[in-house]
Amino acid sequence: MLPLLDSKQAPLGPGDDAGALAVSGSEVVVSVDTLVENQDFRLYWDSGFEHKAFDIGWKSIAQNVSDINAMGGVPTGAVISLSLPESTSIEWVKEFSRGISAAVQGLGAGRLAVIGGDLGKAAEISVTTTVIGECEHGKVLRSGATPGDRIAIAGRLGSAGAGLAVLDGSTQWQTWNRSVRRIVDSQCKPTPPLESGPRAAEAGASAMMDISDGLIRDASRLAKASGVNLNLNVDSLKHFAARLEPAAVLLGADPMLWVLEGGEDFGLLAVFPKGASIPEEFTVIGDVSAQTGRRTLVKIDGQIVNGARGFDHFSEAMKR
Amino acid sequence: MLPLLDSKQAPLGPGDDAGALAVSGSEVVVSVDTLVENQDFRLYWDSGFEHKAFDIGWKSIAQNVSDINAMGGVPTGAVISLSLPESTSIEWVKEFSRGISAAVQGLGAGRLAVIGGDLGKAAEISVTTTVIGECEHGKVLRSGATPGDRIAIAGRLGSAGAGLAVLDGSTQWQTWNRSVRRIVDSQCKPTPPLESGPRAAEAGASAMMDISDGLIRDASRLAKASGVNLNLNVDSLKHFAARLEPAAVLLGADPMLWVLEGGEDFGLLAVFPKGASIPEEFTVIGDVSAQTGRRTLVKIDGQIVNGARGFDHFSEAMKR
Numbered sequence: 001m002l003p004l005l006d007s008k009q010a011p012l013g014p015g016d017d018a019g020a021l022a023v024s025g026s027e028v029v030v031s032v033d034t035l036v037e038n039q040d041f042r043l044y045w046d047s048g049f050e051h052k053a054f055d056i057g058w059k060s061i062a063q064n065v066s067d068i069n070a071m072g073g074v075p076t077g078a079v080i081s082l083s084l085p086e087s088t089s090i091e092w093v094k095e096f097s098r099g100i101s102a103a104v105q106g107l108g109a110g111r112l113a114v115i116g117g118d119l120g121k122a123a124e125i126s127v128t129t130t131v132i133g134e135c136e137h138g139k140v141l142r143s144g145a146t147p148g149d150r151i152a153i154a155g156r157l158g159s160a161g162a163g164l165a166v167l168d169g170s171t172q173w174q175t176w177n178r179s180v181r182r183i184v185d186s187q188c189k190p191t192p193p194l195e196s197g198p199r200a201a202e203a204g205a206s207a208m209m210d211i212s213d214g215l216i217r218d219a220s221r222l223a224k225a226s227g228v229n230l231n232l233n234v235d236s237l238k239h240f241a242a243r244l245e246p247a248a249v250l251l252g253a254d255p256m257l258w259v260l261e262g263g264e265d266f267g268l269l270a271v272f273p274k275g276a277s278i279p280e281e282f283t284v285i286g287d288v289s290a291q292t293g294r295r296t297l298v299k300i301d302g303q304i305v306n307g308a309r310g311f312d313h314f315s316e317a318m319k320r
Numbered sequence: 321m322l323p324l325l326d327s328k329q330a331p332l333g334p335g336d337d338a339g340a341l342a343v344s345g346s347e348v349v350v351s352v353d354t355l356v357e358n359q360d361f362r363l364y365w366d367s368g369f370e371h372k373a374f375d376i377g378w379k380s381i382a383q384n385v386s387d388i389n390a391m392g393g394v395p396t397g398a399v400i401s402l403s404l405p406e407s408t409s410i411e412w413v414k415e416f417s418r419g420i421s422a423a424v425q426g427l428g429a430g431r432l433a434v435i436g437g438d439l440g441k442a443a444e445i446s447v448t449t450t451v452i453g454e455c456e457h458g459k460v461l462r463s464g465a466t467p468g469d470r471i472a473i474a475g476r477l478g479s480a481g482a483g484l485a486v487l488d489g490s491t492q493w494q495t496w497n498r499s500v501r502r503i504v505d506s507q508c509k510p511t512p513p514l515e516s517g518p519r520a521a522e523a524g525a526s527a528m529m530d531i532s533d534g535l536i537r538d539a540s541r542l543a544k545a546s547g548v549n550l551n552l553n554v555d556s557l558k559h560f561a562a563r564l565e566p567a568a569v570l571l572g573a574d575p576m577l578w579v580l581e582g583g584e585d586f587g588l589l590a591v592f593p594k595g596a597s598i599p600e601e602f603t604v605i606g607d608v609s610a611q612t613g614r615r616t617l618v619k620i621d622g623q624i625v626n627g628a629r630g631f632d633h634f635s636e637a638m639k640r
Contacts, residue, residue: 016461017390017529018351023343031338032399036442070337079352081448115350122356128401128448141336209337
């Protein structure tokens, strides 16, 4: 068990062979993700910004509870494996643990507890978090979208991508204003729309996933899994881009690119049957149509975009 | 999901946000462990021996199913996160996946399935496996031993430690005979006594843990968790040492040291109430007595050993 983690809520305290978890339903969902130094985060970015250990702990919980959310579930148990170089300071580990605890409290919907962990040596910092959850309203897969359904988004879109661009950019962090810092925070300390997953499941969502690799790429995956085409409207996405103006101005970039291609906000891409009452925090951004050709397609204002290539292709198409 | 993993048994195929698992009981146990290159294994040992990717996959499953076994549970679901340098060959990943699949088949007691995973980049190979299980006979903690109980062992003791000594030793692997290779295999591809955990639980074991850090160290932990003294008999351990003779001869070492201090065989250290019918594969190695002083003790033939210092202290005491 990691130091300083609050295990009060866990059915079994730290120090035994395995953590234990009470399960009320009959189906459990499990998600795992690893964050590796210099791959998924940098301790210091090109901008000189220091990535806080707190935020790394927070994000390792956030990205996994998001996966449970995207199944329509509620997270109930987490196990964390932390590998560290010997040079890592105790203060770093304490800060990391505080980030874990804060995310468990803040994102756990009242039922999440850390039930186990492992701490070991490595040449670089690596944290693997596994989160277990339950789906009270049945699990919502990526594969259930059918023609006529409506496509909707909950949570942010493009903020974490814009934040990453700022972090990786040439502007020094001391020059960032409050609005820009808030965008950077979306990358370092994302806040997935955690209650929206079970709410969408309850509202009868036919398909759902979290957007971790960007709207176009993830929408293409959902289209493929469901065997349908997805048709998105640019107009419905403009208010997401508007929020990113401070970063766009700073970097001289097109904010719509982050909305379409930016990942890691862990917003929800959900598909609802035509008659469903879509929860109010969702924005409808398009609809589902039947697969016409050999491959499933994602179209934006009628233009085909390439899921693998993402916005580059879209952008080129727009210029023509 | 990792390539080549057999997910036929999983309730949900690969490619969704989270893996899913059917749970029949009401209590679930979870274990996590990470294997890191140059910390927990070497791709090439001092002996020139190449550590097979197959064995790394096997061991990552074995050590976690062992934790579930030590709770008296049966493993039902595994998620695997694999981080790899970009230079890693596809053949390595295939071999690793074959090792995972073989362990899932060979050690999974017919109910284990890989239900999810994550694959990412890192500077060194790192694999984190989380295994989920169920305890049909209730979970057996480390803290339930009481005076008068008997202490017993299932599985190997000292083999993996002897194997590690051979791997790390100066003798070149080409010179090893078949008996030595078998001992090395205990380190690279351990086989925990997987059915013995639930069987001990059913027989009414009062406390249990797997021996991953050596008998003395782990017995000290069980003594502390239960608030008792543990009294072990050297005679009952001699047949474990006898099996390690080939390695002892090769390295000029005392095999009893491996029996007392060697970890990673994932044998079971179980404690049974006096009247219990101990399953036949267990060897009784001592008994439990009341804590006498301020600290809980482990004694071997009446000599106090220091759990943290392990055999060194015991060895010194024997010389006096």
